[in-house]
Amino acid sequence: MSLLALDTRASLRPPAPVPRPEPLGPIALFKVLRNNSLETWTRAHFEQPIVTGGLLIAEVAVVSDPAAIRRVLIENVGNYRKDSLQRRMLSAVLRDGLLIAEAEQWRMQRRTLAPLFAKRSVMSFASEMARAADALVSRWRGYGEDCTLDVAAEVTQVTLDVLERTIFSDGLGGDPEDVRTSMRTYFDTIGRIDPFDLLGLPDFVPRLSHRKVRPTLRFFDASVDSIIAARRRRLAEDPSSVPRDILTLLLEAQDPETGQGMSEAEVRANVITFIAAGHETTANAITWSIFLLSHSPEWSERVAAEAEREIGRPAEDLSGRLAQTRAVVEEAIRLYPPLVAISRAAIEPDELAGRPINRGSMVVIAPYVLHRHRLLWQQPDFFDPGRFLGSARGRIDRFAYIPFGAGPRGCIGSAFALQEATIVLASIIRDFRLELAPGHTVWPVHRVTLRPRGGLPMRVRSRA
Ligand code: HEM
Numbered sequence: 001m002s003l004l005a006l007d008t009r010a011s012l013r014p015p016a017p018v019p020r021p022e023p024l025g026p027i028a029l030f031k032v033l034r035n036n037s038l039e040t041w042t043r044a045h046f047e048q049p050i051v052t053g054g055l056l057i058a059e060v061a062v063v064s065d066p067a068a069i070r071r072v073l074i075e076n077v078g079n080y081r082k083d084s085l086q087r088r089m090l091s092a093v094l095r096d097g098l099l100i101a102e103a104e105q106w107r108m109q110r111r112t113l114a115p116l117f118a119k120r121s122v123m124s125f126a127s128e129m130a131r132a133a134d135a136l137v138s139r140w141r142g143y144g145e146d147c148t149l150d151v152a153a154e155v156t157q158v159t160l161d162v163l164e165r166t167i168f169s170d171g172l173g174g175d176p177e178d179v180r181t182s183m184r185t186y187f188d189t190i191g192r193i194d195p196f197d198l199l200g201l202p203d204f205v206p207r208l209s210h211r212k213v214r215p216t217l218r219f220f221d222a223s224v225d226s227i228i229a230a231r232r233r234r235l236a237e238d239p240s241s242v243p244r245d246i247l248t249l250l251l252e253a254q255d256p257e258t259g260q261g262m263s264e265a266e267v268r269a270n271v272i273t274f275i276a277a278g279h280e281t282t283a284n285a286i287t288w289s290i291f292l293l294s295h296s297p298e299w300s301e302r303v304a305a306e307a308e309r310e311i312g313r314p315a316e317d318l319s320g321r322l323a324q325t326r327a328v329v330e331e332a333i334r335l336y337p338p339l340v341a342i343s344r345a346a347i348e349p350d351e352l353a354g355r356p357i358n359r360g361s362m363v364v365i366a367p368y369v370l371h372r373h374r375l376l377w378q379q380p381d382f383f384d385p386g387r388f389l390g391s392a393r394g395r396i397d398r399f400a401y402i403p404f405g406a407g408p409r410g411c412i413g414s415a416f417a418l419q420e421a422t423i424v425l426a427s428i429i430r431d432f433r434l435e436l437a438p439g440h441t442v443w444p445v446h447r448v449t450l451r452p453r454g455g456l457p458m459r460v461r462s463r464a
Pocket residue numbers: 082098099100110273274275277278279281282285333337338339342343402403404405406408409410411412413414416417418
């Protein structure tokens with residue numbers, strides 16, 4: 001795999017594997033898939049609307065035709081269910097949460113949870129996001145002039161902090177540091193692909209990667225349960241005394257059609273789902289944005305100037321006023337979509353982009369491929385946030401850019417994530433100049449989410 005040039009003079013072409021001229025054979029494919037699925041894509045994937053082939057377990061169609069994507073995710077959505085590998089990898093912990101639920105349980109939860117992530121509710125979280133960003137900026141200032149930090153790890157801490165502040169705004173209970181530590185272990189563990197999952201062993205077979213950390217996982221589960229129980233008690237005693245955070249909204253949420261609330265198991269599964277689905281994805285969006293800006297003096301200055309002008313004014317509609325910063329985030333998740341691929345299994349035969357799809361076939365919609373597709377984008381491998389500004393934005397096909405998926409199972413947290421990434425990025429760039437640590441090479445790898453291999457060590461200097 002060779003590295004694409006990182007050309008900072010006129011336009012920036014950030015690092016990415018060069019598509020293979022030919023597909024890999026089955027054994028090599030399995031190996032590369034496990035290491036870094038990005039290195040398996042072939043030229044055909046980036047040039048053709050649909051590429052079909054066989055994997056060891058099923059027929060696979062990789063679809064990059066906007067009309068076909070609309071068909072899978074919206075028009076014929078009932079014919080495509082989340083496939084079993086995806087469900088197995090995530091389901092043990094997140095069972096009963098929105099990401100995994102199916103059929104009536106999913107429909108009821110989605111209706112019930114939609115208001116939590118509606119525009120007004122998300123805007124009400126902006127000041128907590130700004131506070132979390134301020135806490136990071138102060139911490140970095142405390143490290144002194146000119147230090148080297150792993151920006152990927154630092155930013156993951158902010159996204160956990162944002163979730164902690166917006167879900168449990170009155171704290172994590174007795175021993176917050178212990179809960180935080182167990183939470184990090186929890187998401188490091190469930191975020192890894194266990195070889196048993198690839199082999200397809202059922203859930204009751206204990207996963208090796210979980211054994212050592214099982215007590216920590218139990219501690220985190222118990223902590224979440226006791227925070228929920230305490231909040232429920234306070235809500236019953238004196239509803240006016242409790243904060244209007246995501247936990248309260250979850251406990252009060254009612255299905256608009258039936259008036260029913262969520263069970264204890266569903267509340268807990270959704271708290272964990274929001275943290276699982278929301279922290280690493282958003283952290284990657286911010287991390288890649290910082291990396292790209294560090295190679296683009298022009299956009300770095302634009303973001304710094306915008307941040308200087310806008311931060312400090314009322315936080316509620318801050319992200320709306322940070323249009324240039326937001327365009328950088330949107331371009332970063334075009335080039336490096338945190339979720340590389342969305343997969344579904346066809347229940348009945350169908351036809352996509354002129355090709356027959358058999359019952360049981362796996363349909364893959366890969367934002368990573370789609371967002372760099374030769375038929376859909378000009379200079380697809382180059383960094384240009386201008387695509388997302390003004391009238392240029394209107395020219396992007398709705399189904400050519402889907403970092404958050406689309407349709408009824410699209411990301412419920414997209415507005416939350418974009419607002420958070422925009423605020424955090426602006427706060428960092430306003431105060432600091434960042435430069436890749438000398439000798440470090442950045443390379444995108446797919447490990448559940450798309451991240452830079454080995455983190456992102458950067459030299460951080462104060463702008464002042
Ligand atoms: C940049 C950050 C994020 C990205 C790129 C992202 C991406 C996605 C994508 C692509 C899907 C659809 C998956 C599919 O169709 O198979 C999804 C679903 C979901 N996301 Fe996000 N997400 C992000 C942040 C968040 C945040 C912050 C939250 C919550 C706080 C969240 C919660 C969820 C949930 C619950 C679902 C499942 C929705 C359903 O099935 O009804 N995500 N996300």
